[in-house]
Amino acid sequence: MKIKTLCKALTTALLLSSASVYADGNSDLDIGRLAIAGYGDVGLTFQDGLKDEDGNDVQNNVQARFIPIFLFQMSEKIHIESEIEFSIDAEGETETELEYINMHYFLNDNTIITAGKFLLPFGMFGANIHPSWINKAASNPGIYGGHGGNGSMAGVTSIMSDTGINIANVWDLGDAGRIFTDFYSVSGPRQEAGDHGGGVDMGAKKGDNNDSFAFGGRVAYAFLPAYELGFSYYSGDYSNDGDLKYTAYSVDFNWIGSFASIRGEIFGSTAGTEWEEEVELEDGSEEHEEFEQDLDKSGFYVQGTWQARQLGVNWLNPVEFVLRYSQTESDFDGSVTHELEEDGGKMGSRIYYGVNYWLEPSAVLKLGAESTSIDDEDKAHDGVAEDRVFLQLAFGF
Amino acid sequence: MKLSKILLPAVALIISAFTVQAQHVSDPSLVAKGAKVYSENCGRCHNARPAEEYSKKEWSVVIPHMRAKAHMTGKEALAVEAFLDSTLTADIRSDDHSSTKDKPQRTGAELVAGFGCQGCHKIDGEGGALGPVLDGVVASKGAEFVIKKLSDPKFNNSASAMPKYPMSSTDKQAIVDFLSK
Numbered sequence: 001m002k003i004k005t006l007c008k009a010l011t012t013a014l015l016l017s018s019a020s021v022y023a024d025g026n027s028d029l030d031i032g033r034l035a036i037a038g039y040g041d042v043g044l045t046f047q048d049g050l051k052d053e054d055g056n057d058v059q060n061n062v063q064a065r066f067i068p069i070f071l072f073q074m075s076e077k078i079h080i081e082s083e084i085e086f087s088i089d090a091e092g093e094t095e096t097e098l099e100y101i102n103m104h105y106f107l108n109d110n111t112i113i114t115a116g117k118f119l120l121p122f123g124m125f126g127a128n129i130h131p132s133w134i135n136k137a138a139s140n141p142g143i144y145g146g147h148g149g150n151g152s153m154a155g156v157t158s159i160m161s162d163t164g165i166n167i168a169n170v171w172d173l174g175d176a177g178r179i180f181t182d183f184y185s186v187s188g189p190r191q192e193a194g195d196h197g198g199g200v201d202m203g204a205k206k207g208d209n210n211d212s213f214a215f216g217g218r219v220a221y222a223f224l225p226a227y228e229l230g231f232s233y234y235s236g237d238y239s240n241d242g243d244l245k246y247t248a249y250s251v252d253f254n255w256i257g258s259f260a261s262i263r264g265e266i267f268g269s270t271a272g273t274e275w276e277e278e279v280e281l282e283d284g285s286e287e288h289e290e291f292e293q294d295l296d297k298s299g300f301y302v303q304g305t306w307q308a309r310q311l312g313v314n315w316l317n318p319v320e321f322v323l324r325y326s327q328t329e330s331d332f333d334g335s336v337t338h339e340l341e342e343d344g345g346k347m348g349s350r351i352y353y354g355v356n357y358w359l360e361p362s363a364v365l366k367l368g369a370e371s372t373s374i375d376d377e378d379k380a381h382d383g384v385a386e387d388r389v390f391l392q393l394a395f396g397f
Numbered sequence: 398m399k400l401s402k403i404l405l406p407a408v409a410l411i412i413s414a415f416t417v418q419a420q421h422v423s424d425p426s427l428v429a430k431g432a433k434v435y436s437e438n439c440g441r442c443h444n445a446r447p448a449e450e451y452s453k454k455e456w457s458v459v460i461p462h463m464r465a466k467a468h469m470t471g472k473e474a475l476a477v478e479a480f481l482d483s484t485l486t487a488d489i490r491s492d493d494h495s496s497t498k499d500k501p502q503r504t505g506a507e508l509v510a511g512f513g514c515q516g517c518h519k520i521d522g523e524g525g526a527l528g529p530v531l532d533g534v535v536a537s538k539g540a541e542f543v544i545k546k547l548s549d550p551k552f553n554n555s556a557s558a559m560p561k562y563p564m565s566s567t568d569k570q571a572i573v574d575f576l577s578k
Contacts, residue, residue: 030482032454037462071458079461104461109471112464124442128466134443170468180468222468225437225526256440258526309554317554358556361444396443397450 031073038068038083041132043392064088067099067131079104100161114166117204121166121182121218122159122232123250123265130160131396138368138390141301142326142350143267152372152386154346156267156299156328157248159234162186162204164213177223180230188214188236189246194339197275200238200246210242220252228254244272259310264302271295273338295340297347299328322354322368329375348374354390362396431480432516434473436525441467445517445527445558447550448484456481480513484560505575508568517559520576528559535577543576544569 045061065087072080083099102116119127125144129135145155164186171179187208192198214236222228232250237243248269255262272294279289303324308316332344354368368390439445451459456478464474503511515524518531535543545552547569550559564572 030453030457032452032456032458035451035455035458037451037459069462071462073458073461079458079465081462104465106461106464106471114465128442131443168465168468170470172470178468225440228441254441258528314553318556358444361446361556361558362450396446 033073035071036068037071037397038066039131039133039394039396040064040066041392041394043132043138043390046389047386049386065132077106079106110170110172112168114168115164117161117163118166118184119161120159120184120186120216120234121168122157122216122234122248123218123267124228124230124252124254124263125265126160129263132392132394133362133364133396135394136303136305136320136322136356136366137324137352137354138366138392138394139352139370139388141265141303141324142372143265143299143301143328152346152374153326153328153348153350154297154343156297157234157269158202159248160202160204162188162202162214163206177221177227180220180222181217182219183215183217185213185215186236188212189238191239191244192339197273197338197340199339199343200271209240210237212237212242214246218250226256228252228256238271239274244274246271259307261305262302264300266298266300268296268298271340273340275338277337293338295330295332295338297328297330297343299326299347301326318358320356320358322352322356322366324352324354326350326352345376346374347376348372360395364394366390366392366394368392427476427479428483429480429510429513429516430473431476431478431483432513433525434469434516435477435480436517436527438467438469438473438477439463439558440527444556447558448481448560451481453482453485480516481560483512484562502567503571505571505573508564508572509575512560512562531576535573540573540577543573547572 041064043063045063047061065085067083067085069081069083074080080101080103082101085095085097085099087095087097089095098117100117100119102114102118105113105115107113121127125135125141130140132138142153143156145153145158164184166182166184169181171181173179187204188210190201190203190205190209192201214234216232216234216236218230218232220228220230230250230252232252233248235245235247238246246269248267250265250267252265253263272292274290274292276288276290278286280286301324303322305323306321308319308321327349328347330344330347332341332347350370350372352368352370354366356367357365359365370388370390372386372388435445448456460474460478460481463469463477464471469477509515509520514520514531517525517527518529519526520531524531546559547562547564550557550561
């Protein structure tokens, strides 16, 4: 009897939860199946001492990227999306990279389940702001390492995308705002090869090197349209035997006005490390010794934008000014020989000044200058602090 | 047994409470709500994009993508789609929103409400902040400016996300008269 009642209740619930937003399924609605969106950019970077992969001097660096997003609406409940980046390398060959491929299942009005390779909701920039027509600057914030190139700065973390599952919810608090939650479990980071303990490889790959999944999430409070404050956390084992952990946190804040914005993020990461060394004893002999240590990095960036349309001069209406400051630091003091120590020579500060001219709401010409100051260049294995000038045309389509 | 009889329907009701009410994307009441949701959400990450950048069919596929990105509810996504659909010229001329010779002329207030202008603009302290406040706009910039802006929103700002509404000259004058009060 109980089972029968349970079945009835569940059937009723499932039928109700399946109610379509497009109730009139037989109408002649303009409902599509496939759409192609995306973005691209063409950029020119000027930098002194720039060299190509073979060490040859390069006078300027021209980049071009085309990044289509394929959107497929399988049904009212199921949506599939994939983003692929096409770019050219130094040899003129076409490089491709699968940014993400995933399926959204719209469980109900408030809940979305996403499975596949997806952009991790860690902070705001990696998940939502990084496309070049959305990113107001021509470069990434200094706290972001890895993807996209970060010059002489190492970044605090490079959490971008991975394979797994995410459950997103929106909790509407009425006039009191709303809460966004994302919780995910993904394959997680790997350990890079290295003679003195490998670093943390955050790149998404097929399969995993250990049997533990990474997990994380973001909880944000939003008082739209102006304010949003988010807290993110990420934790995963990265060594082959699963005994080394990588954790990271982020606090992101966003204020969006009608003609100005301020946004920023605070990052922190900790990588557990272990390595082996031959240690010289007092009697002159050597002993094999194992070391363990947590290596911490932290940093922040804050970015402000201001649109000149406030001046009331027609030709200045599409002009926008951008200012961004990034700073990173670590506890790497050179006392250990772990591979991650190299990042100790890549911590410092960076400031970006830019002026944008909007050709369309989703097409912008950016002119920017960036100055980087490294705290301790002696620790860097390669590269020196650089000043860069950017000219970039970015478009969303 | 009694407990299960109470709990199971309660579970069903809780689950069903999250469902989307059956509503059609062409429901006119969704347009104003959609304009507000559009104004509040699109600008969080990027410039709001005018409806004409995609076709109605494309929007119906793009909106679920943006629903996930922006953490919109299903109802909000539907409203945004309704708002964007309403601004697409090819369709609006043949539906109930349009002002044609066969339809009674709507007042400026009705047109402003019907097109969801206050989704992005404040009038009498009510409305969104994506676009400029419209109180006194006719007095400060002139009727000719407002009519030109309604006809070609990008004429003075290539980055403007304001939709290019299909309006007759009478509609535009009615809106100017409304904003002049």
